[in-house]
Amino acid sequence: MAKKLLSFHHFISLLLLLILSFQSSNGLPLKSTRRSPRLLGRFSKPTKPLLKNYKYETRYFDQNLDHFSFADLPKFRQRYLISFEHWVGPEKAGPIFFYCGNEGYIDWFAENTGFVWELAPRFGALVVFPEHRYYGESMPHGSTSEAYRNASTLSYLTAEQALADYAILLTDLKKNLSAEACPVVLFGGSYGGMLAAWMRLKYPHLSVGALASSAPVLQFEDIVPPETFYDIVSNVFRHESRSCFNTIKTSWDALLSEVHKEDGLLQLTKTFHLCQKLNSSVDLSNWWDSAYTSLAMANYPYPTEFLMPLPGDPIKEVCRKIDSCPYGTGVLECIFEGLNVYYNYTGSVDCFNLDDDPHGENGWNWQACTEMVMPMSSNRYSSMFPEFYYNYTEYKEGCWEDFKVTPRPTWITTEFGGHDFKADLKNFGSNIIFSNGLLDPWSGGSVLEDISESIVALVTEKGAHHLDLRAATSEDPNWLLEQRAKEIMLIEDWIKSYNDRKHLAEI
Numbered sequence: 001m002a003k004k005l006l007s008f009h010h011f012i013s014l015l016l017l018l019i020l021s022f023q024s025s026n027g028l029p030l031k032s033t034r035r036s037p038r039l040l041g042r043f044s045k046p047t048k049p050l051l052k053n054y055k056y057e058t059r060y061f062d063q064n065l066d067h068f069s070f071a072d073l074p075k076f077r078q079r080y081l082i083s084f085e086h087w088v089g090p091e092k093a094g095p096i097f098f099y100c101g102n103e104g105y106i107d108w109f110a111e112n113t114g115f116v117w118e119l120a121p122r123f124g125a126l127v128v129f130p131e132h133r134y135y136g137e138s139m140p141h142g143s144t145s146e147a148y149r150n151a152s153t154l155s156y157l158t159a160e161q162a163l164a165d166y167a168i169l170l171t172d173l174k175k176n177l178s179a180e181a182c183p184v185v186l187f188g189g190s191y192g193g194m195l196a197a198w199m200r201l202k203y204p205h206l207s208v209g210a211l212a213s214s215a216p217v218l219q220f221e222d223i224v225p226p227e228t229f230y231d232i233v234s235n236v237f238r239h240e241s242r243s244c245f246n247t248i249k250t251s252w253d254a255l256l257s258e259v260h261k262e263d264g265l266l267q268l269t270k271t272f273h274l275c276q277k278l279n280s281s282v283d284l285s286n287w288w289d290s291a292y293t294s295l296a297m298a299n300y301p302y303p304t305e306f307l308m309p310l311p312g313d314p315i316k317e318v319c320r321k322i323d324s325c326p327y328g329t330g331v332l333e334c335i336f337e338g339l340n341v342y343y344n345y346t347g348s349v350d351c352f353n354l355d356d357d358p359h360g361e362n363g364w365n366w367q368a369c370t371e372m373v374m375p376m377s378s379n380r381y382s383s384m385f386p387e388f389y390y391n392y393t394e395y396k397e398g399c400w401e402d403f404k405v406t407p408r409p410t411w412i413t414t415e416f417g418g419h420d421f422k423a424d425l426k427n428f429g430s431n432i433i434f435s436n437g438l439l440d441p442w443s444g445g446s447v448l449e450d451i452s453e454s455i456v457a458l459v460t461e462k463g464a465h466h467l468d469l470r471a472a473t474s475e476d477p478n479w480l481l482e483q484r485a486k487e488i489m490l491i492e493d494w495i496k497s498y499n500d501r502k503h504l505a506e507i
Helices: 106-111 114-123 159-176 191-202 228-240 242-259 264-271 281-297 314-323 331-343 363-368 392-403 411-416 421-428 441-445 478-506
Strands: 011-013 030-032 040-043 057-063 076-083 096-099 126-130 184-189 209-213 388-390 432-437 455-460
Touching: 057 159, 076 106, 076 159, 096 114, 096 159, 106 126, 114 126, 114 478, 126 159, 159 191, 159 411, 184 191, 184 478, 191 209, 191 411, 191 432, 209 478, 228 242, 228 281, 228 314, 228 441, 242 264, 242 281, 242 314, 242 331, 264 281, 264 331, 281 314, 281 331, 281 441, 314 331, 363 392, 432 441, 432 478, 455 478
Parallel strands: 030 388, 096 126, 096 184, 184 209, 209 432, 432 455
Antiparallel strands: 011 040, 057 076, 076 126
8 A cells, every 4th residue: 555545544444454365376275364354444543634524522531441350450541522512411311422433543433424423413412432442542551552562461452341431431421411311322333333233232221222334243153154255345346347357356366477477576566566575475465355345345426535535436447447458458457457546546656555554553453363253265156356265273373373362253242142143132132223235245244134123224235334324425325315314213213212211200
């Protein structure tokens, strides 16, 4: 990625530590030791001032390092953004809109969640965006370097601790604002969507409902087929252009062929305009993989700067570049033309740096090596990616090498459920919206059908990664307007039902 753009452009995702297992020279598939993809990972750090259009305050809360023991441990400062601009106050039971921050800088999430800000005046709501521990400015142990030093200092980076942070912060806020009777609506996208759904289930007394957008809560163990994610990415490209799909599919072998030539790595460095000589073909294949999966996530119908500055329908533009290569142009040169749409649409980049995590803020790597074990594989028949398969033994060995920890692949489903999810949600859950667009590769690990009258799935055929949470634009298609209208109607119903029950209880 370009040096100019690689200062950690945005958050979560994604997915952008997808370490592509490389095929051996005999063409046999390799076992996958890749970590769970970052949902939005390296894009979580803003590169410019954000939130110019919103009025808010930045505050800090002294948060417990460990909520589940009584050890006398030092606290850390959790950052949160709060906006009173439209709140009608506790006297009128003004609701609280609480976004469950994901794996990155909270101002980036707030910037890309315009839907919440735009709903606030309609509902007279207080808006709160808390930052996830170990990300952004909310660093335990005093600094990023100390927090990420080893398994001991990282041990408190878990989803359970983060949810407890949110529960404690929310409870304290309501008490200090005399807002104990104000209804709370949870929001979240991607990993934040998972947290919103899980918080609704784990702390049902603290909220009246949750909007979980693009939340792959089922992307664990053997709940969904491991090839689902890469199949969806591949299908989006195939649907756009069969020839583009085929070119990408054959490009991995072309890459291998080039690597085996004398000075092949040097030639690849030149072809892909890299800032430094390529040391490994794996680095380049990771770079390709990151672009394709991110494009599927950010395949929005209008221009955005969500992950990168991109045109509307960016996959269409990528495939147009690949398909329009002059006759006789090599496969790798065509691939570069397509990737250039993703990595250099503005045309301002002279060379690309493949370093995936230049700031060392690899908190998601830790989470993937402990709780967030999301098995992934690629099928040679249905995928445009090289074939690889998930192997837990090698996955575990890689995590031990990096962090000296052993993953717990069954812990998330033990803690939050997953198997028999429909029955569990129907019996124990209520008031959750799972919204997904089928262009988003993470939709395959989410809830795509209604569970009950109050746990509903809103699915759009053309939607990409939590598009519904983005700010409204004049270019929004009708199906997106209809989706948001349904979400607003459900949120209104949650708040009304809560207020009606509270009123009856007071009589």
